[in-house]
Amino acid sequence: MKYISEYRDRTLCENLSEKIKRSHRKPINLMEVCGTHTMSIARNGIRQILPETINLISGPGCPVCVTSQYEIDQFIELANQKDVIVTTFGDLMRVPGSRSSLQKERANGADVRVVYSTLDCLAIAQKNPAKEVVFLGVGFETTAPTIAAAILAAENKNLKNFSVISAHKIVPPALVALMENAQVNVDGFICPGHVSVIIGAQAYAPIAEKYHVPCVVTGFEPADILQGLFMLVEQFENDEAKVEIAYRRTVTWEGNRRAMQILDQVFESVNAEWRGLGVIAGSGLKIRDEFSEFDALRKFALDVPYAADPPGCACGEILAGTKNPFQCQLFGKSCTPETPVGPCMVSSEGTCAAYFRYRARDIEL
Numbered sequence: 001m002k003y004i005s006e007y008r009d010r011t012l013c014e015n016l017s018e019k020i021k022r023s024h025r026k027p028i029n030l031m032e033v034c035g036t037h038t039m040s041i042a043r044n045g046i047r048q049i050l051p052e053t054i055n056l057i058s059g060p061g062c063p064v065c066v067t068s069q070y071e072i073d074q075f076i077e078l079a080n081q082k083d084v085i086v087t088t089f090g091d092l093m094r095v096p097g098s099r100s101s102l103q104k105e106r107a108n109g110a111d112v113r114v115v116y117s118t119l120d121c122l123a124i125a126q127k128n129p130a131k132e133v134v135f136l137g138v139g140f141e142t143t144a145p146t147i148a149a150a151i152l153a154a155e156n157k158n159l160k161n162f163s164v165i166s167a168h169k170i171v172p173p174a175l176v177a178l179m180e181n182a183q184v185n186v187d188g189f190i191c192p193g194h195v196s197v198i199i200g201a202q203a204y205a206p207i208a209e210k211y212h213v214p215c216v217v218t219g220f221e222p223a224d225i226l227q228g229l230f231m232l233v234e235q236f237e238n239d240e241a242k243v244e245i246a247y248r249r250t251v252t253w254e255g256n257r258r259a260m261q262i263l264d265q266v267f268e269s270v271n272a273e274w275r276g277l278g279v280i281a282g283s284g285l286k287i288r289d290e291f292s293e294f295d296a297l298r299k300f301a302l303d304v305p306y307a308a309d310p311p312g313c314a315c316g317e318i319l320a321g322t323k324n325p326f327q328c329q330l331f332g333k334s335c336t337p338e339t340p341v342g343p344c345m346v347s348s349e350g351t352c353a354a355y356f357r358y359r360a361r362d363i364e365l
């Protein structure tokens, strides 16, 4: 197939759904790791065309949602520093910290700017030599290489007033943490498409093997997702646990070596706190000592107290896949996209935002 429309073809999707129904016998819990999958599943009504005994669980696959409250508070503190311009991708603006949000701080006079690429930040730094320009680095392996490239470019240009807070996270250690969590009941992973373009499908092989859990990398169109679900159900029914790719038009077994090399040149892995999952070994990316002049956490002495998640918010359980948004007491009441309490309702890839927008019809409010 050559065109996107073919992956949305109704007959093809109905045929795949029939194939799934014919293969499926045992109840199965499948987690979509990626937030864009969550959105696509909700938007295309995929739950509604599957047997009830195929349970799709949303996972920790939105980088904005898994950013801890403490990190959000650090961003807000930074925005309040004198002569600092904070640059960020738009989704972070409305995420509530413990006392404020970047959007509120901007309304109060802080210089917070939404950018569409890290190159924009470099241009802002060049135009404002008397200010410090800081980029809020939130993202998975998909975006981290571009941030690494921006740091290398800043070094090349000898830009001294540009730095990054690295709150990046990497996906495979989170899958390990989920499999080690006794509360989490996952029989197979719908692995993220974009992240896998960079890290390659082989990154999941140790997880599939150690935890005997099928892993299938899929794309984001309905036929991609249904094909991935079919492959997962087949493996599960045959008691297999291997890594497969249902997204061969972009994902390879090895991934993008050049991107991984840049990432490794600039960052080293460290333990990191994920909202909902706690501290996960080796799941964060710290700027290496060689590039410390571009590390905003070393440049600014931020004094931020540790803060717990907002009272009543179930984002933690939702990101761990142990609750769905309808099981949060605030969903659709005090927490809506206009008045978000937690990040899962803010981000365009957030599970609560997806459920609110498309209201999964098979789950009652």
Ligand code: SF4
Residues within 6 Å of the ligand: 034, 035, 036, 037, 061, 062, 063, 140, 142, 192, 193, 194, 195, 196, 349
């Ligand atoms: S960055 Fe890519 S893989 Fe990660 S949540 Fe977003 S769409 Fe999914």
Ligand code: SF4
Residues within 6 Å of the ligand: 312, 313, 314, 315, 316, 318, 325, 328, 329, 330, 331, 332, 335, 336, 340, 341, 342, 343, 344, 345, 346, 352
């Ligand atoms: S509905 Fe709101 S408060 Fe509840 S889990 Fe989702 S984002 Fe958090």
